[in-house]
Amino acid sequence: MAKREYSFYPGCSSQKGASSSNYLVSVQTLCEELDIKLNEIPDWNCCAASIGYGGGGVLPRLTLSARNIALSEQHNAGQDIVATCAACWLATREAAERFKHDGGLMAEASQALAETGLKLNNTTPIKHMAEVLVQDIGYAEIGAKVKKPLEGLKIAGYVGCQTNRPFGIAGESYENPLYLDRLIDTLGAQSIPTYEKKVQCCGGALAFSEPAKSQEMIKGIIEAAYDHGADMIATPCPLCQANVEIYQDQINNTYGTKFKMPVVYYSSLMAVAFGRSAKDAALDGQVVAAKQLEEIAKK
């Protein structure tokens, strides 16, 4: 039996052929190494993310999360819900808290949920994978698993918005959270705690609807990483990862920059440091190749 079990909410972008499918592969690898069993919530649905607000009102949006929590409580009873996606985690946890504070909303959501034959107890803790790593497992246990320290790599820890606000990781500051830097150090690389863009917004979903405004912000995020001499950026958020990685060509065209900055998930860093292959670390999912990580994985 695995040392730890969680009820897993993978989210839309993690699915096969979707934009953060590489994130899921590397998370599965690190869970194997840390003896964590992720039990997928059967038939989970989309959380509506933040951008769903225009189409869906409050109640329809929160009811989507109610269904996921209810399914988890029915099938994975007693297990904390864990999400790897910042938006999934935020929407689910926000719904759970809103239901606790607003009995009327809870009653209406339960009424809508009854249409599917489900019942919401709303007693399940909802965690981000970063909380599992930092709080449930801890740096010492993670450090003990490192077989190939990421020596010589300077990595800008880009936490982004929704992993950090409004909930964040307990005990961390909203303005300058340090857990990602500490994780980077634990893996043997050099972190940049003073990276001033670590909680800067990348535009989120507005990267689609307002590309110019968003890419201006993304440019700043990458530029600051170069200014600090970073070899790559690491992030816990699927939308941050995609936004900061995949528009670099377009930003170069607009601004005359020459960006070619790899943007990886913390989970890829961990998979490589734990001695796993480039494939298990999902480095084949990079649009901007993380060559230095590939080299370490090959060693």
Next chain:
Amino acid sequence: MSDLNQNMIEKYRNSFLKEVEANVEEGEWVKMCMQCGVCSGSCPLGKHWAHPPQEIFMMIRAGKREAVLASDAMWMCTSCYNCIVRCPREVPITHIMHGLAHYAKRLGLAPKGQPTMAFSQIFWDNMLKAGRVNELKLGLSLYFKDGFVQGVKNSLANAKLGQNMMKAKRMNAAEFFGGHGVKDVSGLQKMIKKAQELEDARIAKYGN
């Protein structure tokens, strides 16, 4: 202008604040704003807002109903939550902005062609079809939202990006013919329909 809009004007004559408190997500918090402006200074897209949040709050209290609801300001919200964590009064500003934008859209007062409003609806419809987002169709719907010619132009402009994503196996052409979804689609859609009915009824009640 919609009947609902007309009903709301009658009901809340001279009291837009009361209307917002009753019908907008977390609207009961608007009166807690003390006009410090920290939210406006914290917004990553602050320079693009015609009216930053603290101004929107004062306009609500001043009864500037049309100016608020027809503004494209709220649609600039990236949901970064910076304003929420910095607000000294702990006003849930992000949620109120979402709520105002949604309410303006519901009443048919939101600015026509606002790109984030369009994307938000595309996202919602896309997600609801199968219970999970179909990323390929999401991208295509966005590119083609202003017609076929513009759609082809947008697709060509982003062709390299699409190729990069396919090569990395993070975009799949087969999603066009189905793709991921929940098993209980009909149950999920019934649930959302019920939730929408309950919410519509709650808002309509204030109009009578």
